[in-house]
Amino acid sequence: MQRRLRALPSRVGVYFLLAMCLFPEVGYLLVWQKLTASLSALPVVTPTTKALRDLRRRVGGxxxxxxxxxxxxxxxxxxxxxxxxxxxxxVSFDGCSSLKAPDTVRNRAWLGSPGHGGYPLLELMTLVETGTRALIGAVFGPTGEGESGYARRLLHLLTPDMLVLWDKGFDGNAFLAQVSATGAQVLGRLRSNRRTPILATLTDGSYLSMIGSLQIRVIEARITVACADGTTFTGTYRLVTTLTDARRYPAATLVRLYHQRWEHESTYYALRHTIMQGRILRSGDPAGLEQEMWSVLTLYQLLRSVMVDAAESRPGTDPTAAASPSPCIPPATWSSARATTPAWPPAWSQPSDAVSWRRCCHHAARASAPARSNHPPPATTNGSTTAGPTAAAPSPTSTSLSCHPRPRCPPCPGTNDPCPPATAADNNRSWPSFTKTPPAPGRPGTSPATSVMSP
Structure with a gap:
C-alpha cells in the first residue's frame, strides 16, 4: 500500500507500463505524452525520463x-x-522462442548467449483458448528449459472439460500422461520419427495404439498442395488423440478441428508484430524484462477482452473475427463467410511481404472451412474395429489443396474505397485456396526487428 502522496503514484505507473507496451516505437517521454494527451484540461505533471524510469522500478514486476x-x-x-x-x-499449448531482449551483460547472464539474430532470446509458453485467442496462462524464461518444461508449469490450469491441441514436440510419454491425469483430452501432432504400434484398426482409417501406459488413437492425414504451375507437394501428418471413439469423433472431423491450433500462431503474431511491432524489448536487466513481459501479456489480454465482448454483442459472431487482418471480410460477416466462399483472397498493404502471404494462407483456410460449431458431427453408423496384433495398416485421411492467381478485392463494405489494386508481382503469384482445412504448417515468418533501448 502506498503511504506517500506522490506526483507519480504507483497506480499511474501501471497505466504507464501498459502504454509503454502499446507504443513500443517511442521513448518514455513520448509515451507519457500519448498517455496524457486527452487530459490537457487538467493539471498534469511533466516528469523527466529519470522520474519515469524510477516509477518503473518502484512499481516492480x-x-x-x-x-x-x-x-x-x-x-x-x-x-x-x-x-x-x-x-x-x-485450448492450445505452444511456445515462442523469438522474443529478443537487449544485449546487455545482465540479460546475457540470465538468458544465455545471443541467438541467431544477435540478441538474447526469451522463451514464452502460453495456454490459449483457441476460440477467442485469450490467454489462460503464461510463463517465460531462458530458452534452455524447453517447451515441455515450461508447459508443465501450466498443467494446473487444465480442467476435464478442455480439449488440448498442440504441435509436434509435446508427445513425450511423461508429458502426455501428466496432461491426461488432469482429465483433459488431447489432440496433437506426433513427431515424424515416433513409431506407435497398431493395436486395432478403426473403420475411419485411424487406429488404436499405446504411448507409455496411455491408450491413444492415431490419425494419419495426407496433405497434397497443387499450385497453378502444376507443382505439387505432399506430406503426411500424424495426429494423436485420447478421443478413441471413432463413431463419435470421426478422423476427418478431428483433422479439420486440429486446424484451430493455428489460432495460437495468430496470438503470437498479435503479440510480436501487432503490439510489439517486431521490436526487441526495452529492459536491460532481468527484473525489467519480467515486468515488461507481464505488462505486454496484460495489455494483450485486455485488448482480447474488449474484442470478445464486442463480438458477443452480435449473436453468432465468431470472436476470432474481431482481429481479422482482411479489410474485405468484416467481423460481422465472418460466420457466414466460412460457410460459403467469400471474395478471396483479400488485398494486403504489402502483398509481397512473406508474413502477409503466410497470414493470407491461414485465413484462406479459415474462410473456406465450414462454419465453426460447438457440436461435433453425429456418430457414424459403423464403428467396428479390427483388433489384434495383425491389424492391417490404415489408409491416411486425404486432404487436397489448390492454388489460383490472386484476384482484386471488391470495395470494402460500407465504403467506396476499393482495396489496393493487385500488382504485376501479385498476379504472377499463386495464392492458396483450400478445399479442406489441413493441419497447421509451421510458424508465421518474422519481420526485421528494430532496437528500442530504454528509455
Whole structure:
C-alpha cells in the first residue's frame, strides 16, 4: 500500500507500463505524452525520463504479474460459436522462442548467449483458448528449459472439460500422461520419427495404439498442395488423440478441428508484430524484462477482452473475427463467410511481404472451412474395429489443396474505397485456396526487428 502522496503514484505507473507496451516505437517521454494527451484540461505533471524510469522500478514486476493473473482465463460464453467441440473447450499449448531482449551483460547472464539474430532470446509458453485467442496462462524464461518444461508449469490450469491441441514436440510419454491425469483430452501432432504400434484398426482409417501406459488413437492425414504451375507437394501428418471413439469423433472431423491450433500462431503474431511491432524489448536487466513481459501479456489480454465482448454483442459472431487482418471480410460477416466462399483472397498493404502471404494462407483456410460449431458431427453408423496384433495398416485421411492467381478485392463494405489494386508481382503469384482445412504448417515468418533501448 502506498503511504506517500506522490506526483507519480504507483497506480499511474501501471497505466504507464501498459502504454509503454502499446507504443513500443517511442521513448518514455513520448509515451507519457500519448498517455496524457486527452487530459490537457487538467493539471498534469511533466516528469523527466529519470522520474519515469524510477516509477518503473518502484512499481516492480509483482503487481503486473498479479494483474495478469486476475485478467487471464477463458473469455467466451458457453454459446459463443467456435469455442467448443461438443462438450469440450478447445485450448492450445505452444511456445515462442523469438522474443529478443537487449544485449546487455545482465540479460546475457540470465538468458544465455545471443541467438541467431544477435540478441538474447526469451522463451514464452502460453495456454490459449483457441476460440477467442485469450490467454489462460503464461510463463517465460531462458530458452534452455524447453517447451515441455515450461508447459508443465501450466498443467494446473487444465480442467476435464478442455480439449488440448498442440504441435509436434509435446508427445513425450511423461508429458502426455501428466496432461491426461488432469482429465483433459488431447489432440496433437506426433513427431515424424515416433513409431506407435497398431493395436486395432478403426473403420475411419485411424487406429488404436499405446504411448507409455496411455491408450491413444492415431490419425494419419495426407496433405497434397497443387499450385497453378502444376507443382505439387505432399506430406503426411500424424495426429494423436485420447478421443478413441471413432463413431463419435470421426478422423476427418478431428483433422479439420486440429486446424484451430493455428489460432495460437495468430496470438503470437498479435503479440510480436501487432503490439510489439517486431521490436526487441526495452529492459536491460532481468527484473525489467519480467515486468515488461507481464505488462505486454496484460495489455494483450485486455485488448482480447474488449474484442470478445464486442463480438458477443452480435449473436453468432465468431470472436476470432474481431482481429481479422482482411479489410474485405468484416467481423460481422465472418460466420457466414466460412460457410460459403467469400471474395478471396483479400488485398494486403504489402502483398509481397512473406508474413502477409503466410497470414493470407491461414485465413484462406479459415474462410473456406465450414462454419465453426460447438457440436461435433453425429456418430457414424459403423464403428467396428479390427483388433489384434495383425491389424492391417490404415489408409491416411486425404486432404487436397489448390492454388489460383490472386484476384482484386471488391470495395470494402460500407465504403467506396476499393482495396489496393493487385500488382504485376501479385498476379504472377499463386495464392492458396483450400478445399479442406489441413493441419497447421509451421510458424508465421518474422519481420526485421528494430532496437528500442530504454528509455
Amino acid at each position: 509483482a503487481p503486473m504479474r498479479r494483474l495478469f493473473e486476475v485478467l487471464s482465463g477463458p473469455l467466451a460464453q458457453p454459446a459463443t460459436p467456435g469455442v467448443r467441440f461438443g462438450t469440450y473447450r478447445t
